Amino acid sequence: MFTRPLLVLLLLAFPLSTIAQSDELDAFVGDWVFRINSDPTPQRVALLVKEDSVRGRVYGTPFSGVLDTGMLTFDVGGYTWAGTLSENRLTGQLIDPDGDTFAWSADRYQPPAAPRTFVHEPTNYHRLLSSRAEPALRIFPGDTVRTTTVDAAGWSTGGYRERGNRVTEGGNPLTGPFYIEGTLPGDVLAVSLQRVRLNRNWAYSGDAVMSNVLDASYIRDREVEGNLVQWTLEDGFARLTEPTTALADYKVALTPFLGSIAVVPGDGVTPSSRDSGPYGGNMEYAEIREGATVYLPVSEEGAYLYLGDGHAVQGDGELTGDALETSMELLFTVDVQRYRFRSVPRVETPESIASVGIAGSLDLAIQEATSDMARWLESDYGLSSTETALVFGTAVEYDIPDVVRPWVSVAIKISKSVLAQINQ
Amino acid sequence: MFTRPLLVLLLLAFPLSTIAQSDELDAFVGDWVFRINSDPTPQRVALLVKEDSVRGRVYGTPFSGVLDTGMLTFDVGGYTWAGTLSENRLTGQLIDPDGDTFAWSADRYQPPAAPRTFVHEPTNYHRLLSSRAEPALRIFPGDTVRTTTVDAAGWSTGGYRERGNRVTEGGNPLTGPFYIEGTLPGDVLAVSLQRVRLNRNWAYSGDAVMSNVLDASYIRDREVEGNLVQWTLEDGFARLTEPTTALADYKVALTPFLGSIAVVPGDGVTPSSRDSGPYGGNMEYAEIREGATVYLPVSEEGAYLYLGDGHAVQGDGELTGDALETSMELLFTVDVQRYRFRSVPRVETPESIASVGIAGSLDLAIQEATSDMARWLESDYGLSSTETALVFGTAVEYDIPDVVRPWVSVAIKISKSVLAQINQ
Amino acid sequence: MFTRPLLVLLLLAFPLSTIAQSDELDAFVGDWVFRINSDPTPQRVALLVKEDSVRGRVYGTPFSGVLDTGMLTFDVGGYTWAGTLSENRLTGQLIDPDGDTFAWSADRYQPPAAPRTFVHEPTNYHRLLSSRAEPALRIFPGDTVRTTTVDAAGWSTGGYRERGNRVTEGGNPLTGPFYIEGTLPGDVLAVSLQRVRLNRNWAYSGDAVMSNVLDASYIRDREVEGNLVQWTLEDGFARLTEPTTALADYKVALTPFLGSIAVVPGDGVTPSSRDSGPYGGNMEYAEIREGATVYLPVSEEGAYLYLGDGHAVQGDGELTGDALETSMELLFTVDVQRYRFRSVPRVETPESIASVGIAGSLDLAIQEATSDMARWLESDYGLSSTETALVFGTAVEYDIPDVVRPWVSVAIKISKSVLAQINQ
């Protein structure tokens, strides 16, 4: 069987009859989260006061309601809703077209007066992306968090693989989860990475190429053991701590980024923090660096943001399975784009925008990435599909961030200098 | 059934008996191409004189021979060869281990005293990569050719789609073939592109994205017609000749390159010039530009080099099927690397080296590219497979040059600034 | 970063010194599950008495221990274990090669005297494969369970989509989980399906072909809505309840099977019951029918067996996303194969054996299936890799059970009449 289609209320305007006092109406004004008891998916409804009625908007479609002796009533697509207000909470009954009745309730969304900044010093880490984990913090859109991450093996700051330095078991332990108040399935969580910095002077990496990018005769002809290797991070470069003769002078410029950034995938599904998917995860994309904003499709209320797996440097594909794994210091701000219903992570940097297709093969991943970028140009830059093709034909770049099975990725990227030429 | 394995002569040294005069021996010195009548694949044998015997070398393995009353005799791996010399040609008999006899002959490789430069003004073009086509020129390694190419639709220099300007039918017509004397199956042809220049001020492109990089719902929701669009090439930029409002100011910097560079695939196989494979072909790789050297595995004697399909600009993947197609002016020099037995094209620019995997899916193409680059680092830079992994994990970049079916490509690239740090 | 390698104790024999009384020793005899406090993965150890010592076996490798004043001591691969026995429980200390100390304990595996049969009438169902769910039953290898499953939309027995008939929300609700005592990660759970029977006379199916098996022009040219269609199951055939004219006489023989059979994937990962993987899941393989035994790799202690998604009939691939979905009556027996360390589900019927590769593309799935079958022939039929190839070249069949993304499958099957010809 296949995925249950998202329940979308079809909302139709209807004539208004009874009139209430405006100050009574004003108590309804705001963003509400509606819950039908029999349905696990909450929905956001904006209630407004216009003249003498309560008017609403759900998924962009307006409707209007009647207030009569304290009870608000409205019809939407053949469903009749009736409810009463008590201290920022609406409760009532819903009658469906067959005459069946369901209980519902609604809570008002009440963000803080001004954005806040939190410091989170993690004491436990997570190897699963779960909405059952206790949130590290509950924050609102606009809030900022300063925190740290350990490396993929659970080592924190301090000397190379020092015993006391290992603060948690390996397996890509992540910091979080951060519960983002007011986010609902269908939203997009925007995470702006203000600081993505190294906080120690070493990293480790694998030293064998993943077999899934090698051909059979190469695999057959090499003895591969696969050990961990230490790198020293200094003066803006990574160098092998104990280099071979051939690589005695080998150094690569540090380009620190977050290997993993994720929300939970929805419906209680709980993947490993080593996995990736439309919800983000272990994306291994070097563009997820200081200055970037990552857009993740939200599938559970609260989003449940996890971050970690800092990389000091990484070639495309993360070909050794472990990049230059290290601990990090982070500062990020969250925001929410409501009801975008996307299925692909996006990354924006000062230089470019990118859609990241994540799938079971590169050939599928490129389809997801390219289609999302086409939709992005159409929705945000006002291009037709023909104009999109002309920009694609001249200015896209593909990246292959991650070839570590089972989920691999292809990113499509367009420079902002190109986008700046589009007349909107 | 599957591919016939390449016939490799196993060569063993053997004791020497009869002694001839050195000046008689000297007539044998040189590179020879041996042909057994029953076998279509010629082999290169270097004959030398050392002291008082003819010594040879095939695929790097030495053997030695006896000259007796004008007849040269030698044994290799149980096969006995005997032959006489007449005007740069050896002819004789070969006796196999079963006692069967085959005729053979050998011709001396005689390059010109100094490299030459040719001007080739094409009068016909090729939509097939065939070793049956009459060579445009027969040149030697070291020689240089100045020539031109028409665009993929057969239009040459002159105004946009002017009638007289179309010099040949469309379908990716290429210039060539250039027969490279002395190249044999197993060699690699190196083509150094000294000039890859635009020679007119317009290009055309497609205006629809290839469906194989789009998802089903995107495909279902758009009307796609797919027309050709004209671009004006001026002042270093491409601009739409008749832009839409949104793209009125849209311009992209010109980065002219050759979409197609190919040898023939071997055994008489004759692909379309629109196809690609281990032999190169319609590779659509933007790194194949002025200053680049392209290395193509040779599969037929003479290589049969074809060039064309100039692109003024192209995004990754050639997503519209037609890039900014235009005619070009070329200057290139050919060279040969003997008996490398490779199966993947390589591209070297002043900035980087790249292996281009070409296969039926991106997941296979990335294996071919990555394995070849691993072999490249091992053979030319002296790295172990572990050291190769460390460089891969930190410094490779993947490109996706071409997603036009049926053959797609992935390139793996390493910067020369990285390679310069390797101690050899 | 990549998967933590399975901790494998390297076990070495060592000389024996102190001698204890045999009746004291006898208390140790049996299968034990060892747990090191710092490691989440338990390990099975068989303790035996041989002459005057406690001897053990782990992963097939023997070791031996000393009993001195109630404390059992043994060395394995540089680790020294010491513990005391109290009521079927061993507790003690482990000293690693660095001298660090860890607590450990071990519990004796105590199966019932004889296999039992249970009847489980489910009251709740599961749309997640979770080891955090409360087990429906805790059973031992050898036990048998009689139970029922609802269809993928949550409808039980009774009339077509009757209100009261829907006993749970849709989304592939499964019966279970059944906790299998004494199963550990690395084992294989064998589920013998003695009854897989229809218990109602209707099914529903989808009526649109999944887009991932269609080409772009087919997708572009058809309007596809995708509705549910009812089928009547009678006299051994499925017929459309309200057929179109063309399909008025269309009927297909009923071949009832279980669409979903799964254990949990390990490490707390919790997939949707609609997904599939090495742990089984929504496999949609028609060979999983009455008379079949399904072998699933166990990744968490207790295995956590889930079953459901009955199909009355299904073509290969489950091309409409929903097969003929129906409720079912089941009778099955479980057994355990210890420490096989496999990563692919297997299915055995009276007619054939099959390995089911499940991956993100058919090209990967076929590799997993074929490699597993090769290992199967080598380990259970004693064939060399050459003999395996000869059987493969003449007698394998491939099935494509499931093309519903994101995980697709390829099965490789060999008839038992072929296997019967192999001399073992």
Place this chain on the structure above:
Amino acid sequence: MFTRPLLVLLLLAFPLSTIAQSDELDAFVGDWVFRINSDPTPQRVALLVKEDSVRGRVYGTPFSGVLDTGMLTFDVGGYTWAGTLSENRLTGQLIDPDGDTFAWSADRYQPPAAPRTFVHEPTNYHRLLSSRAEPALRIFPGDTVRTTTVDAAGWSTGGYRERGNRVTEGGNPLTGPFYIEGTLPGDVLAVSLQRVRLNRNWAYSGDAVMSNVLDASYIRDREVEGNLVQWTLEDGFARLTEPTTALADYKVALTPFLGSIAVVPGDGVTPSSRDSGPYGGNMEYAEIREGATVYLPVSEEGAYLYLGDGHAVQGDGELTGDALETSMELLFTVDVQRYRFRSVPRVETPESIASVGIAGSLDLAIQEATSDMARWLESDYGLSSTETALVFGTAVEYDIPDVVRPWVSVAIKISKSVLAQINQ
């Protein structure tokens, strides 16, 4: 750049003016092949006489013409054609909408009065699928040919690998080509295989599994040499001639079929006979056996039919690269289905129909096969896309005939007992 679209004449009826004598008109009646000198693709035009005019039909669309003093004139889609008749040949001028003039000619299609039977005893064989090869026979639709094929290594009838028995070099040598008069690009060639019989008592096969269906650890752990093995074909079974102990009693029932059946791919493209594609080729599909009809899309005038690569037995996928390769005796009849414009081979047996998708990955091949079968059910069985889905969801079977790179295949098959239930 991409494929030139097929030139399709848009034909519009137009009023008729001048009237000619009917007996003069009668000379025009028949099927003609029109050729415009500047266009390599001929087109079939049916000319009829209706009342007092010449009427035509091209791709199913009618037009009508005027005969005046021996010159036939007609307009089609803005093009004006004028020509005169001389001995079954029309020659004339074509004026395009821009006023440009092109020469054209047309030849009458003249099949023999009754189908004929030919015996072709091949003296040479082909390792390329080329339209430049001299046809073995020129036959007409309806004609029958009796002939033989050698095995993939070039061995004919006689003892195992006897020297004299090898009649041609290996590399999958095929019998043919048979030029089918009157077939044009866009047609489908139907080849009915009346006899596909063994004509000797031995076969050879490979003994190693192709690496592309194996995983990396399997590849890494086995030494694979890959030799040829002899099989004895007797009493309806294949047995190893020199079996190992384990396979001493191993036998498989003979199911002889043609591994290769092909036309040329079009535009002069010349693949190896070891390759496959939309044109058929080395398909390795066991359904291509005695009693089957194979439908191949024609891409060059004359089709150029090649046959060979007999297999005595083969498991799915041809996993050893060489199946049980043997020589064969064939009897087949050809027919033509005009202007079907298909791109996938089809196979019909007394039991089933099948579409064979051939592509660079199984994931693409399954799309080609499934889409073609959907079109087949729609066009020949009158099903809507919904009805097609219902049949697909209940009654399709997938085969994987061939996994030998670079082109792999997936076949989709429906039983005729299922199709017989469809009301048409």
